[in-house]
């Protein structure tokens with residue numbers, strides 16, 4: 001049993017001084033469940049709908065503004081009125097400006113698809129449930145660029161209740177140039193915020209300038225809905241005073257909000273209302289000059305129809321999410337303990353929040369589904385191969401078709417002959433949403449990295465789905481890259497690997513390992529035994545013959561030859577274990593297991609990337625943990641969990657952070673990377689349980705014939721192998 005996390009000391013004394021005017025009733029600290037995260041996902045569904053609540057703001061939720069993933073504050077408030085007295089639940093920065101009193105926050109919780117906050121407002125209890133569905137196989141549900149906010153009222157004894165929410169122009173990225181529009185259609189009311197002067201596909205500070213921010217709701221049997229837009233203090237003041245909105249749309253300014261309010265009347269017991277926030281882009285992605293649009297548009301081509309369906313779908317989406325959240329938590333706990341479950345739970349929305357699921361905007365042909373992923377925070381590249389690679393364990397677990405959906409846009413481009421270098425391309429475009437390739441042949445060069453990745457990813461898809469035909473059509477392309485590895489992966493030219501922040505190196509052992517495993521993967525997938533043999537020979541050279549180890553074979557070196565003291569986390573071994581490829585012998589795994597358990601390489605928050613760095617990569621460390629025996633694996637899980645829950649930082653889950661104080665930096669500090677979909681790599685330990693293991697996810701449209709047999713127990717086989725030694 002674990003105790004729930006409590007806010008550290010200090011908040012109490014803060015209440016006692018500066019904020020005493022609203023803290024007076026609020027003595028106790030908010031409890032966080034299952035643990036304190038750095039930031040709570042609120043509406044996180046794609047690279048442009050990504051709103052978070054930093055956890056250090058939760059104590060003061062009634063005054064707290066959420067943030068876009070990149071750190072810009074967003075205006076989003078929730079107010080409840082009980083018997084004529086208004087209480088702020090979230091986002092009313094200055095309650096002294098109006099007659100709005102802060103509610104009391106008691107509890108915060110995250111699951112894989114919900115963030116839930118419990119508050120009380122005078123005599124009633126309230127829950128804010130921020131729900132971003134994760135339903136990867138249900139392309140319709142998953143592609144909708146909207147998120148639910150459900151406000152539940154409980155313990156009401158005949159109180160008169162109204163519920164209000166608003167958003168402001170900051171959702172557009174250009175509050176001073178935005179405009180609002182109001183529409184009633186298909187039984188609902190919604191506001192859209194746009195930047196009329198924005199160019200299609202233009203971003204500002206990572207926010208989409210084209211498209212529209214959305215606030216929507218619809219009346220229910222038990223509520224009436226009113227709307228207004230205008231100056232924030234006035235609109236909120238009107239609601240606080242009257243309990244409804246006047247339907248007035250004042251001239252828009254950068255201090256304006258758009259607001260919707262439900263009047264529930266007298267409530268006995270409980271009641272709920274649903275709001276929708278979203279960010280819609282009609283043309284979502286520029287794929288080689290042709291627009292792609294959200295998958296849902298095939299069926300729901302207008303905003304109001306899509307919103308109407310989204311509200312209709314709430315019950316089914318909720319049921320699915322409750323099952324998924326529970327199944328994920330219990331299967332992750334069974335795989336590697338409750339701390340591991342906390343890690344993957346917090347990672348889920350973020351991992352899918354980097355992706356758009358699309359179809360061609362002209363044909364709306366649902367047989368041509370593609371997925372696009374943004375390299376958030378590092379550089380905004382599109383469908384980066386070494387982003388899909390670290391993330392793939394979550395697709396393997398939830399829906400391995402995403403490996404194909406994400407690779408297909410790249411494979412089509414390669415197949416068209418537009419990329420002419422002998423090694424594969426790094427990404428499909430320098431800046432999202434422009435998936436326009438690199439006809440100038442100038443993508444960031446990572447030859448061995450990306451060739452190895454592509455071959456491993458293709459095998460992952462084949463293994464998990466049983467679909468051999470997709471990979472077969474590209475065999476010649478894959479073979480070209482396998483040949484590249486045959487000839488270039490022993491005497492390795494100076495080059496970058498995935499962790500480009502660490503700089504280039506010649507003869508990097510971990511790349512040589514990737515190449516050997518990639519060759520095995522291609523040999524296995526294609527049936528060309530030659531490549532399997534070469535992969536085995538390379539592995540033999542690097543391990544048995546010791547080219548990639550120190551003389552005593554205590555560890556793999558960072559680079560060879562003659563760098564016996566250097567080391568790097570050899571996470572590229574993970575696919576060898578996952579797919580049971582037997583590229584490296586059990587002795588190599590035994591060696592790593594002992595080396596990475598040693599105190600000398602482990603910092604306060606785990607093991608850094610290599611002997612030169614003080615920072616760690618969380619995704620690769622979970623990959624590596626998947627190649628260890630239980631004790632070492634658990635240390636890696638403990639260290640990542642300690643970083644995640646330290647309370648020292650408030651970004652969306654950072655996959656790169658200072659792990660050790662050895663170089664004088666503050667351990668536990670995140671570096672550069674936030675909200676990246678690479679946290680899908682945290683699912684590596686769950687992937688070892690087999691593909692498509694989340695049975696609670698709806699499967700739509702149904703994939704190709706699936707057989708899990710034979711792939712489910714890689715972990716058990718692997719453990720018995722190293723334990724025999």
Ligand SMILES: *[C@@H]1O[C@H](CO)[C@@H](O)[C@H](O)[C@H]1NC(C)=O
Pocket residue numbers: 094096097098
């Ligand atoms: C809050 O609102 C009051 C009343 O309108 C105003 O006097 C005060 O300056 C505001 N405070 C802040 C921090 O904006």
Ligand SMILES: *[C@@H]1O[C@H](CO)[C@@H](O)[C@H](O)[C@H]1NC(C)=O
Pocket residue numbers: 490491492506507547560561
């Ligand atoms: C890389 O390794 C090969 C094989 O051991 C060796 O011949 C070559 O000199 C090494 N290159 C560098 C730059 O160390």
